[in-house]
Amino acid sequence: MKLKDVYPLYLNNKAAQPNSDLVVTDKFTGEVAFRTALATPDVIDEAIAGAVRAAEPMARLASYEKRDVLAHCVARFQERFDELAYALCVEAGKPIADSEGEVTRLIDTFRIAAEEATRNYGEVQPLDISPRARSYMGMWKRVPIGPCSFISPFNFPLNLAAHKIAPAIAMGCPFVMKPASLTPLGAIIMGEVLAECDVLPEGAFSILPASRDGADLFTTDERLKLLSFTGSPGVGWDLKARAGKKKVVLELGGNAAVVVDRDADLDHALERIIFGGYYQSGQSCIHVQRAIIHADVYDRFRDMLTARVRTLKSGDPKHRDTFIGPMISEKEARRLKGWIDDAIAVGATLLAGGGCNGNMLEATLLENVPADTDLVREEAFGPVVILSQFTDWDAALAEVNDSKFGLQAGLFTRDLHKVLAAWDHLDVGGVVVNDVSSYRVDNMPYGGVKDSGLGREGVRFAMEDMSEIRNLIIRRT
Structure with missing residues (x-):
């Protein structure tokens, strides 16, 4: 099997090749494995603007439409199983058996998300806890939090990206993702598969390899409503300090x-x-x-x-x-x-x-x-x-x-x-x-807790982080 020489980034659902500046090596041989486009701050800004425009149409997607997008991904990942495993083996240096195991988990994660896309439940709540609320009732539902920013690590470039992308689609949140520069190909292939889904509104996703120096907008831009980062504690806590008002989810290090x-x-x-x-x-x-x-x-x-x-x-x-x-x-x-x-x-x-x-x-x-x-x-x-x-x-x-x-x-x-x-x-x-x-x-x-981070992954739990509770109070007359 051979990788292509050059891969694009994905900007507002579409492949784009503004350059081929990011060189990715085969981690065992040290040789150049492929090149891919590197997003500049202008491209990242355009992607965030697209995610903002896509927020309302994403939120209006029917549960079955989100489920079908995720099911399409499952089917395509199964068809491209060997390609995904080989790409992971090359770009991460992960033994081929472990690489195949990660592709299996990628598929599992999208399958779980396809199921959860139709399980976004709320609750009816009695409010008549005192005489003043005798005629009132309440109910709440979860609504998408809006445009999300994802930064994924090099060590599980398929499955840890999947744990951000799949819940976002299931919840109805547009997103911009920065995959690790050492291992961007898995996320790029996910972008290629998502680009086949016409039901997703323009701006629903962007997959943007970027240098750390050029990627500050992923953290600081106030148009983004959530930052989900997986990586080292030193980087993660610094990002949280600079993230402003947005919600932050961190999955960091350990010495288990x-x-x-x-x-x-x-x-x-x-x-x-x-x-x-x-x-x-x-x-x-x-x-x-x-x-x-x-x-x-x-x-x-x-x-x-x-x-x-x-x-x-x-x-x-x-x-x-x-x-x-x-x-x-x-x-x-x-x-x-x-x-x-x-x-x-x-x-x-x-x-x-x-x-x-x-x-x-x-x-x-x-x-x-x-x-x-x-x-x-x-x-x-x-x-x-x-x-x-x-x-x-x-x-x-x-x-x-x-x-x-x-x-x-x-x-x-x-x-x-x-x-x-x-x-x-x-x-x-x-x-x-x-x-x-x-x-x-x-x-x-x-x-984790302590220096290991904030929040929880796992599809249903990530969806909770990617949502807000919206209350409805009714006075019965």
């Missing part, structure tokens, strides 16, 4: 932990931690960064995990037997390699991996990592897992919470009382039992 109790199925926990810690080279905000193991099984589990990590195959992500592909850039690989070396220098023990060649960082496992190192405190965002041990369940939960992040946590235990204690006390957006923090289904509420 899993707890393995002494009664856990260790073979199952092993395979799931291998997945959660190392799939797509650990470049996920809910990847397993910290594994907290009960002291009674610690030595056995550490040895099992060490042996398994050493078998993980690194290499060309286009090969089916590759499990560890490249990190997104050599700069990021060097950054994480530096954190590993720093941790070892102050007493951490390297159990597996630790080597780095260009943007290929080996699957790495460490123990005895001091709690004040970057490898514990910050988001690694790479193929590294660190081990520690516990004897007291409450202490293990406290260790999970000892983080400025709070996306998800995983628990491996058979004790329901411990599960409920964790659900009550873990300061995270989600607790996953007998699986890793990295597990997500695309209809569930997903998001």
Whole structure:
């Protein structure tokens, strides 16, 4: 399969090729994979103006029309499955099996949105709670919030874009999207498919690769009513500070932990931690960064995990037997390699991996990592897992919470009382039992607390953020 040499952007529902200034590389070979257009501030301004004009006709779309647009996308993504997976493998360096998994989730997300497009319910509310309101009744419905701004990340360029685009269509909100400059092709292909839908009013969508310097309007323009950003905490909180009056939804970073109790199925926990810690080279905000193991099984589990990590195959992500592909850039690989070396220098023990060649960082496992190192405190965002041990369940939960992040946590235990204690006390957006923090289904509420963000994704929950409640009060005479 071969990618095209040049791709357009999508401005007010239509392909446009004002330039071919954005160069995107194959993340494994480093060679130019394709070029695409780069939106200038004038183009972004035109797109926002189009979204404003489209707001009213988008809001008037019937539920079945929105459903049919989303169903069309599902069908076309299924037809273009191999193309989408290959493009993702090239532009993100994601192993082909993981790329196919993400295309499946893209399809799931649009399918869920097609269903939710016909489920935008309201409520009838009794108002006669006192004599003065005896003759009154109320009801409310959700209406589209209006033009939305979306900024999506490089690590899941299909599915995390889908978690913004699909709910917007289901809710009836026009949008402008800035895909990550390192991985714009997935969103561009989504734009190509949406452009086939004549029912969408002009201005309903724009897909605009743009440089960070030229993209300020995505954040600051007051015509936009919501900003949804997925990416790093440093960037996200800065965008929120500059967003003005618009609603802001942030899905940011994490350094997620899993707890393995002494009664856990260790073979199952092993395979799931291998997945959660190392799939797509650990470049996920809910990847397993910290594994907290009960002291009674610690030595056995550490040895099992060490042996398994050493078998993980690194290499060309286009090969089916590759499990560890490249990190997104050599700069990021060097950054994480530096954190590993720093941790070892102050007493951490390297159990597996630790080597780095260009943007290929080996699957790495460490123990005895001091709690004040970057490898514990910050988001690694790479193929590294660190081990520690516990004897007291409450202490293990406290260790999970000892983080400025709070996306998800995983628990491996058979004790329901411990599960409920964790659900009550873990300061995270989600607790996953007998699986890793990295597990997500695309209809569930997903998001974090603390520095991990604001608001929730998951189609129905994103639709709530993309809407406002409009009340109706009736006096019966």
